[in-house]
Amino acid sequence: LPEPGTVEFKDVTFGYPGAEAPVLSNISFTAKPGQTTAIIGSTGAGKTTLLNLIPRLYDATEGEILIGGVPLKELGREAISQNISAVPQRPYLFSGTIESNLRFGAQDAEEEELWEALRIAQADGFVSEREGQLESKISQGGTNVSGGQRQRLCIARALAAKPKTYLFDDSFSALDVSTDAKLRAALVEPTKDAAVIIVAQRVSTITDADQILVLDHGEIVARGTHEELLESSETYQEIVTS
Numbered sequence: 162l163p164e165p166g167t168v169e170f171k172d173v174t175f176g177y178p179g180a181e182a183p184v185l186s187n188i189s190f191t192a193k194p195g196q197t198t199a200i201i202g203s204t205g206a207g208k209t210t211l212l213n214l215i216p217r218l219y220d221a222t223e224g225e226i227l228i229g230g231v232p233l234k235e236l237g238r239e240a241i242s243q244n245i246s247a248v249p250q251r252p253y254l255f256s257g258t259i260e261s262n263l264r265f266g267a268q269d270a271e272e273e274e275l276w277e278a279l280r281i282a283q284a285d286g287f288v289s290e291r292e293g294q295l296e297s298k299i300s301q302g303g304t305n306v307s308g309g310q311r312q313r314l315c316i317a318r319a320l321a322a323k324p325k326t327y328l329f330d331d332s333f334s335a336l337d338v339s340t341d342a343k344l345r346a347a348l349v350e351p352t353k354d355a356a357v358i359i360v361a362q363r364v365s366t367i368t369d370a371d372q373i374l375v376l377d378h379g380e381i382v383a384r385g386t387h388e389e390l391l392e393s394s395e396t397y398q399e400i401v402t403s
């Protein structure tokens with residue numbers, strides 16, 4: 162069996178219910194623990210849809226997705242939520258406290274572990290400045306924190322759960338370049354044994370990924386490392402220079 166956390170897509174096709182054309186066609190790849198798999202492609206290419214299939218927000222129309230060699234449909238909801246942390250493109254906070262938001266998926270974490278997750282996510286500074294700190298209130302939808310703070314709290318929440326698979330959907334876009342760089346450097350150690358899948362807009366942030374999948378109109382049109390794709394893929398070159 163592949164290692165726990167391994168994500169395998171086998172010839173996956175997906176169309177939204179009622180839509181005529183599939184949004185994803187014949188997607189096959191393996192994201193291995195200890196590696197970063199980046200997905201890049203223009204808006205509407207299907208990147209978010211692809212990520213959303215992994216925690217079963219929808220089921221593939223054709224083909225199969227396996228986690229650690231087990232088909233998603235046999236895994237069960239609990240195993241999926243215990244093993245996979247997803248930071249969605251529009252990160253969401255629940256009304257409650259910062260702590261209750263961080264504990265979603267990490268009920269038994271020690272308080273120190275929550276602070277460690279906040280430090281990695283570059284969120285410890287603004288949380289410690291808020292009155293009440295971990296007990297400080299978050300309003301419905303997280304409207305009383307900024308977009309960049311919301312993003313970092315959702316990254317901290319994902320880290321606190323200590324999953325085997327991380328899904329980041331454009332999760333660093335609201336951060337300034339310097340915070341983005343610090344956060345990425347801090348993420349290396351805590352995610353080193355996990356399978357990490359990152360959807361990115363900025364190529365600069367994924368140049369060191371172990372594999373990059375170039376998605377275009379729902380198909381993987383090229384794959385490889387940054388250097389390989391610069392040589393082989395016109396679509397990639399266009400993304401790099403755009």
Ligand code: TTP
Pocket residue numbers: 177180184202203204205206207208209210211250
């Ligand atoms: P996405 O998967 O949202 O495309 P994307 O994530 O690559 O785009 P972006 O970079 O802007 O985040 O959408 C792919 C197609 O699927 C697009 O035509 C819109 C459609 N779609 C739906 O029909 N219903 C949905 O719920 C979503 C998320 C997308």
Ligand code: MG
Pocket residue numbers: 208209210250330
């Ligand atoms: Mg998207």
